[in-house]
Amino acid sequence: MPDAPGLELIRGEIEQDHPGAVLDTGFEHGCASLAIDPAHVLGVLGWLRDAPGQGYRFLSSLHAADYLPAEPRFAVHYELLNRDRVERIRVKALLADPGEDSLPEIDSCVELFPTAEFQEREAYDFFGIVFNGHPDLTRILLPEDYVGWPQRRDFPVGGEPVTFTYNERNYG
Amino acid sequence: MAELAERTEVMTVNIGPHHPATHGVLRLVVDLEGEVVKDLRPIIGYVHTGIEKSCEDKSYWKVIPFVERMDYVSYFFQMEAFCGAVERMIELEIPPRAKYLRTIFLELNRIHSHLVWLGTTALDLGAISMLWYCFRERERILDLFEMATGQRMHTRYFQVGGVIEDIPLGFEAKLREFIADMPVRVGQYQALLDRNEVFLSRTKGTGIVSRERLLELGVTGPLLRAAGEPWDLRKAFDYLAYPEMDFKIPVGTVGDNYDRYRVRVAEMVESTRIVEQALDALPEGPFIADDRKYVLPPRSELSTSMESLIHHFKLVTEGYRVGPGELYYAIESPRGELGCFVLADGSAKPARVHFRDPSFVNLQAFRDMSVGSYIADMICSLGMLDPILGGVDR
Amino acid sequence: MRSRQLRARDMLRGDLEGEELERYVEERVVMTNFDKMLGWARSNSIFPLTFGLACCAIEGIPMAAVTARYDIARFGAEAGRASPRQADLIILSGRVSIKMAPIIRRLYDQMLEPKWAISMGACSSSGGMFSNYAVVQGAEKFMPIDVHVPGCPPRPEAVLYGFTKLQRKIQGNPDQGWRARYGAHGTEEWARGGPRGEPSAEAAKAYLAARELIVSA
Structure with missing residues (x-):
């Protein structure tokens, strides 16, 4: 893993090509992470993949997260892996919530990492994050006519309460 | 007649979601030209269970049984991915005995998973007796699980901090019996399949995808190793007792379905070796960490110590809190890299639990494996891909 | 043995008469109605x-x-059918998602009468532990279920036990629940009822009708 100084070095190098791309760096529990501006996501991912000395060629996982009370609300996480040095780095693209009627948007990285295809569709399915340039951005796990983005924190868990006579009698 | 021969038409065939050869409720929309697959689209989500959402509603120790039910053939791996992630977040070191016990059960589970795979895949290829032989050994593994944990499947044996109980008396003897038998049994499976002309001609040279393409598609596990890439998280990363174990990574050469079969069968033998070494080196000592903030106190203390009773009450009612943070922890499951992402917001419930399931990612390679081959080879490739639909859909 | 053979020979020759013939027939012929015989045959060839x-x-x-x-x-049900049109028993083995439910209903509709359904495990019986947006809370919401097998997952023995229960049901002699066995009527729990826990009017009506059926059978 790149440690905290190593991360700052990476940040400095990214800043040369993409000024303002890296918003923050973090190092916790032995995991390095870069928080980036979603406008530069392809640039940063491409740099981490191709720049000499980096070589994070393997995208282990792409997933979204919802940090509801915090702002910006959404993040798309890219867990990159360098298989030669056995190092992981997480790139977090922070996305603001554009409000009720529109969806957060970010560029798709399917061109860089073909493995992201299903995982971007999953993030779209559950969080309503639109990946621009994705070849087939449709719902993947839920029915096609489903309404809502179920894994957002403000979406109810759903299901049915279990009712018992006793509770109904005394409290219902 | 010449006119007839030239007329070709692409026919779209729907396979599934209820189809005996799709290993669960996978739906495939296949474009066929004659018998040749021209294009293919897997449609998934038919057992989408919303487990990740349910986990957000449960305290950390209640999440464990949920994540087990994702990939229902390799449940110990799901538990380890989640417990390992939480342990790293709260920086809790697990005792050596727990590490070894976890290693033993993980590897037994790997054998179990490969046995289910071998039985069902060989059944798809017409070797029906393999199902009987493989499930015979599977029952023995499940007996071991039941002996130690009380359940055959979904054992909830791993806890944050270690394992829930020590192995019972007599378990070791039974496990040693199994270890002694297993390589012989694997030899029997190979004797049944390796010289079976039908099996060989259906697997050899079919479903080849190059190593580079597999890496691009994010494929891990036996599929990648069959293509000649010796990538195994057990060797690459340091977790549990694997650094102390001596085992080999079976690697294929061509990357066809036959290599995939050979790699998995060789892995069963290697796993048996790991179990044996871990059992030989099993250290004495506690099987669960001693941190009362995260680990339930032993039953015997409850009647003597007020403090233990308070801890017990707190842990059972509210659960423990995990400081804000996020972590991605990956282990090698029977199907590849199984990653668990946990986002904690400081409360007693995780804010997000996400599993990077290898079946889900590996399924993307299915199109590359099948396009241009016969539809019968597609069924073979699907079996060798070994997707568990519960893991794909979660 | 020998004497029985001799008597059978006598009977076939027409030598037996009167009381002797009647006793012979009583001893050797099982009288049943056609429905029972059909149920017996059906239940052992599912x-x-x-x-x-x-x-x-x-x-x-x-x-x-x-x-x-x-x-x-052992129970005559080893011949699994891949097509619903040839099958007469569907076993819902696992959780039913909202995406899968219409397909299961369609499979069930495609099966030919008579048909039965076993709901195996907690998930398909009640939604189980997955009380969330993606899982149908019990398969009984969209199709009739004959036998529920509890467990998560049930052991194979439990499935076989549920299977034998289904056989009894097919034979027209269903096992009664514990309330019928122990005479515990009146202890039912009603999820939605009156202020003191008594059943609502329509629930009570449905219950009495069902009980009437059981008692008359």
């Missing part, structure tokens, strides 16, 4: 649909229960 949903499929009819240790062939 063709289950090879249909697996999730965890329970590994433990249930598609896999573990047909293998050597449990061997459902």
